[in-house]
Structures are given as structure tokens and as C-alpha cells.
């Protein structure tokens with residue numbers, strides 16, 4: 001049976017707008033993070049290792065956001081009440097993002113999806129996908145700061161399946177690069193011409 005499409009997940013949607021980021025721009029960023037074919041291979045393995053641990057990873061990340069009122073504010077109404085339907089809808093796509101980061105080819109469509117995720121953190125598209133009544137944008141500084149927790153907290157999950165230390169380290173470094181690359185791409189709509 002084909003699984004039901006994830007609400008608001010438009011990766012494979014024909015109408016997903018192309019990214020203004022070119023393949024050359026991407027190559028430059030990939031080189032700047034030392035992203036290589038070995039990382040693609042390590043991410044594939046990470047995808048297998050993480051697949052059945054997605055909910056536990058999301059519990060950690062959501063626990064982190066939920067325990068910091070100044071972060072939970074971005075999933076809340078302007079008056080400060082958390083919007084549970086919004087949190088739940090985004091959580092499903094966040095889980096899919098883990099798999100996409102590990103298994104999708106980093107091609108033009110992937111770049112288009114990165115631009116879409118970027119815009120969904122800004123006033124251009126935040127809240128629109130889920131019809132949420134929430135604050136209009138996530139500040140760029142928090143996107144950048146989150147590279148650390150999103151990277152550090154994933155290591156125990158990469159190590160949970162008994163792989164050799166060198167393999168775990170390779171998966172973790174590849175993950176770190178992939179998250180850094182994506183946040184660099186997500187900074188584009190915030191930075192405008194300065195990007």
C-alpha cells in the first residue's frame with residue numbers, strides 16, 4: 001500500500017518552485033564544507049541507522065524546543081500559547097527531513113526543497129502550509145545556532161546500532177556537513193543580495 005502523502009510536504013510536487021541557487025553555488029558551498037562522495041556514502045548508512053529511531057530523535061529535538069519558552073514561541077500564537085496542531089504537523093515533515101537529508105540526491109530538486117524550507121522559516125511562507133496562527137518568522141540567528149544541537153544530539157542515535165567507532169564518526173561528520181550546508185542555503189532569503 002502506498003503511504004498517504006504527508007500534508008504540506010511538496011518535495012515531489014510538480015509545482016515546487018525552482019531554487020534561485022545554481023548548481024555552481026551549491027558546488028562552492030559543498031566544497032566549503034568539505035562535503036565529498038564519502039559523505040554521501042556515510043549519509044546513506046546514517047539513513048539506514050536512523051530510520052527506525054526517527055520518533056525518538058524528534059522527541060529529543062521537540063523536548064529541547066519545548067523546554068525553552070523563547071524557542072517554543074515560534075510554534076505559538078503571538079500571545080504565547082503553543083499551537084499543538086502546528087507542532088504536530090511540522091513534526092511529521094521534520095521526520096521526513098531526516099530521511100531526505102540522508103537519502104535524497106543533492107540535485108536541483110533538493111535545492112528547490114531547501115529554498116522552500118528556508119522560506120517556510122521566514123515571513124514569506126511561515127504558517128501558510130499549516131494555516132497556523134503563529135508569529136511571522138524564525139530569526140536567522142536561531143537557525144544558525146541550531147546547527148549545534150541538531151548535530152550533537154544525533155550522535156548517540158548513530159552509535160546505537162553497533163557500528164565501529166570510525167563508521168559512527170564518519171556518519172556524524174557527514175551529518176554535520178549536511179546540516180551546515182542546508183542552513184547556509186536557508187540563509188539565502190534572509191540575506192538577500194548579501195548571500
Ligand code: HEM
Nearest residue numbers: 071074090093094097120126127129138142143146147150
Ligand atoms: C519547519 C528543520 C531551525 C522553527 C521546519 C521543517 C524542517 C525544519 C525540516 C519542516 C519544513 C517543511 O515544511 O517541510 C530545521 C533545522 C533547523 C531549524 C534543521 C536548524 C538547524 C529552527 C529553529 C526554529 C524553527 C531555530 C525556532 C525555534 C520552525 C517552525 C517551522 C519549522 C516554526 C514551521 C514553519 C512553517 O510554518 O511552515 N524546520 N529547523 N526551526 N521550523 Fe525549523
